[in-house]
Amino acid sequence: MRAPGTPWLRSFHAAAPGAVRLFVFPHAGGNAAFFHPFSARLAPRAEVLVVQYPGRQERFHEPCVEDLHELADAVAAELTEWAEEPYALFGHSMGATLAFEVGSRLHAAGARPRALFVSGRRAPSVPAPGPVRRASDEELIADMKLLGGTDPRMLDSPELLAVILPAVRGDYLATETYRYRGAPPLDCPVTAFIGDEDPRVDAPMARAWATHTTDEFALHTFEGGHFFLVPHIDAVARNVAESISGSISGSISSAPEPLNP
Template sequence: MADTHAAVGSWIRRFHPAPDAPTRLVCLPHAGGSAPFFFPVSRTLSPAVDVLAVQYPGRQDRRAEPCVDDLGELADLVTRELRGWLDRPIMLFGHSMGATLAFEVARRLEQEGTVPLGLFASGRRAPSRHRDERVHLADDDGLLADLKRLSGTNSQVLGDDEMVRMILPAVRSDYRAAETYRYRPGPPLSCPIVALTGDDDPHVTMEEARAWSEHTAADFSLRVYPGGHFYLNTHAAAVIGVISGHIAGRVATG
């Protein structure tokens, strides 16, 4: 059984261990993101929910490790790490690239006999909705311009040349993973999906967000918030409320 330290192996961050919680929430970051992005979620939901945040290779304390630039491979690795955390029901929350990754992890878990209580897909079009995006092929200036456009990384970090050099390899790798991902047709998930999006997100149209409904045989709902790609920075409390309500409902009916 996994221990109660904040860092559990190299992949999992458990900032506020909640060993008595009836459910776990697995959080998967956006392209260029890292596990601490979900520290506030963990702090708010604990001890009612045991929150696990995934730390991808190639950033922060894992920056010496090779990045994984294939979403399928990354899903395989994350699924492997989660096998030791399935002693209680889990839900998955992913933002942007993390939403597609969460979907692929859910697929793998269901194939192995574990149906999550739900999938929260934030700031990402449905897997079956493809766009021809090639930002990962741009030079460093082009990559930075996209980061600034989305406002997903602290502007102080983007103004620090040394910090930028440290994060760009991971950012480019994540962009490559997200942009080269191709949906493989298959049966819909058995778990409910909640799609969350900003009404001014350049990466997600309302049709692309609603299309998540095609990927579940269970319940689907769409939540729309004012804002762009990182709408959840402004609406964190509301998003956490949606997560809490969904978990409470699933636990009550389970």
């Protein structure tokens, strides 16, 4: 179901009274439905609200936002009333950068996040490579296949590609033109998750997230590529659930786990 009053948020599962609110930010080309299984694993310990970007699913007819700072401004303005309760943020790939930028804006407005979880993404201060956004459709599809995370049947269907490629290209444009503008470090714990075979981010790039918080930082490495999150969803959800439960008392459990077998 959609969270009341805004097309920007989707809610899939009920939460227990007093649960910490978790805003989830999808990857480039992604949509809210991708995180339905993630929400299921966190309910009812967290109230999971997944951000739905323009240009996909029920917002298909809206133009994509091709500037990450502009998108962060829009999302932060929409989430202000939802950030009155204790909340944390989780983002995968492009969504991790967006979660940080939105968290910075909400914090500046007086709504401090309890925790930030970043998955499959280099720190904002580490520039992203390019220019995939200028690639042909065939090259763009090849890059999507390299990263995984998209049903191969969709990538082999001209009809479905016509639907998803505009959002993918718009998100790639937003990601590759993003430049960190020196937002102050957050004062909440930051936890990073990466795959050990991710072609987009390695451990040093992920460890750079430590410079974006004055609180604790932890890095968890899993076997897999850019979408390690799919096979390791249980472990990631468990870490997030334990961490945000601890955040209620101001104590985040952030000890890194060993590499998954």
